[in-house]
Amino acid sequence: MFLYIVLIIITVVALTVYFLNSSLDKKVVYRSLQNRHIVITGGSSGIGKSSAIEAAKLGANVTIIGRDERKLKSAVEEIIAECMNRNEQKIQYATLDVTSSYDKIEKCLAAAETDIGPIFMLVNCAGTCICGQFENMKIEDIKMMVDLNYFGSAYPTKYVLKGMKERDEGIIVFVSSEAAFIGIYGYTAYSAGKWAVRGLAEALMMELLGTGVRLTLAFPPDTDTPGFEKEELTKPNETKLISGSGGLHSPEKIGKKIIHDALVGKTYSVFGFSGQVLSLLNGLSIESTSQVLMQVFTMGILRAILVSIILSFHKIVKDGLLARRKEKNPVK
Numbered sequence: 001m002f003l004y005i006v007l008i009i010i011t012v013v014a015l016t017v018y019f020l021n022s023s024l025d026k027k028v029v030y031r032s033l034q035n036r037h038i039v040i041t042g043g044s045s046g047i048g049k050s051s052a053i054e055a056a057k058l059g060a061n062v063t064i065i066g067r068d069e070r071k072l073k074s075a076v077e078e079i080i081a082e083c084m085n086r087n088e089q090k091i092q093y094a095t096l097d098v099t100s101s102y103d104k105i106e107k108c109l110a111a112a113e114t115d116i117g118p119i120f121m122l123v124n125c126a127g128t129c130i131c132g133q134f135e136n137m138k139i140e141d142i143k144m145m146v147d148l149n150y151f152g153s154a155y156p157t158k159y160v161l162k163g164m165k166e167r168d169e170g171i172i173v174f175v176s177s178e179a180a181f182i183g184i185y186g187y188t189a190y191s192a193g194k195w196a197v198r199g200l201a202e203a204l205m206m207e208l209l210g211t212g213v214r215l216t217l218a219f220p221p222d223t224d225t226p227g228f229e230k231e232e233l234t235k236p237n238e239t240k241l242i243s244g245s246g247g248l249h250s251p252e253k254i255g256k257k258i259i260h261d262a263l264v265g266k267t268y269s270v271f272g273f274s275g276q277v278l279s280l281l282n283g284l285s286i287e288s289t290s291q292v293l294m295q296v297f298t299m300g301i302l303r304a305i306l307v308s309i310i311l312s313f314h315k316i317v318k319d320g321l322l323a324r325r326k327e328k329n330p331v332k
């Protein structure tokens with residue numbers, strides 16, 4: 001019986017290795033961003049600004065998009081200071097609310113292409129998070145987060161796809177969140193938008209197979225940005241405890257890794273041990289034979305670890321509920 005099981009395992013592994021080696025999509029590798037036009041929505045702050053700075057360091061021409069012109073102007077100055085060739089690179093901004101109509105987004109991006117040239121990389125980074133228990137959330141906040149986090153990425157992507165496919169080259173980056181790997185207390189309305197981004201990106205990845213257009217889906221953990229500071233104001237304690245278990249990361253590190261992962265064709269851009277584990281247990285990414293074999297042989301133990309962590313999250317929520325009940329009805 002034991003021999004029989006060993007034989008089955010060996011056969012399965014051999015078939016997996018053969019199949020992967022023969023069918024893994026040989027990704028187009030883009031070696032440089034020099035003189036390439038990169039557009040970053042949400043590029044005036046936080047992760048988006050850090051991504052824009054990294055792209056400028058790599059010699060790219062950059063357009064950053066946001067609503068607040070003062071923030072945009074200040075960010076452009078910071079980006080210019082980091083350029084590889086300050087005299088040759090073009091760094092500009094466009095004021096646009098990405099929750100506005102598709103026509104306004106199309107007009108804005110077309111103007112950016114007229115100014116600097118065809119868009120080679122689009123980083124969909126504009127987004128926000130308002131935390132809280134779903135029952136207490138304002139209707140307008142629930143809608144705004146889907147409009148911004150989902151449609152604010154879908155519409156710019158819809159625009160750039162046509163040109164990238166005609167040129168048969170380009171990279172589209174979606175900045176989702178680790179909260180799109182695992183549902184977390186306090187992130188209900190936010191996760192919905194980020195999970196929608198993940199759904200769009202993973203389906204689009206398949207549509208782009210065999211073309212020179214690539215897609216990277218980023219899942220940042222908590223990142224120390226102005227946006228994070230703002231969300232902390234509405235964040236329930238349970239969310240702080242659970243979300244914080246992935247650590248607090250610097251936007252510079254996150255932004256740099258997103259650009260580099262996208263350039264080398266990574267399907268998922270993940271961060272730290274939690275990102276690695278969550279993507280292994282969740283994802284569609286099939287990067288290499290070694291990666292798949294590692295997944296196959298570690299899935300069991302990682303699943304067990306994740307289950308224990310999720311149960312620890314459940315304890316955080318139940319303790320929070322008890323504490324709330326005690327607050328309401330203190331024992332006399």
Ligand SMILES: NC(=O)C1=CN([C@@H]2O[C@H](COP(=O)(O)OP(=O)(O)OC[C@H]3O[C@@H](n4cnc5c(N)ncnc54)[C@H](OP(=O)(O)O)[C@@H]3O)[C@@H](O)[C@H]2O)C=CC1
Nearest residue numbers: 042044045046047066067068097098126127222223225227
């Ligand atoms: N910080 C974190 O912990 C994490 C963040 N993320 C995601 O990363 C992305 C960036 O987050 P972070 O750097 O923290 O955010 P910040 O709040 O620091 O920056 C958000 C950027 O998006 C722009 N933006 C916001 N709303 C709009 C809009 N309607 N139209 C156009 N631009 C807009 C802002 O400019 P302006 O306000 O001027 O429009 C700003 O440039 C978001 O998608 C977020 O969900 C994911 C995981 C963790």
Ligand SMILES: CCCCCCCCCCCCCCCC(=O)[C@@H](N)CO
Nearest residue numbers: 129177178179221222243246274277305
């Ligand atoms: C061995 C197994 C390890 C698994 C650990 C699992 C840890 C899960 C942490 C989830 C963190 C969610 C961060 C959301 C960040 C975000 O999007 C908000 N800051 C909004 O901006």
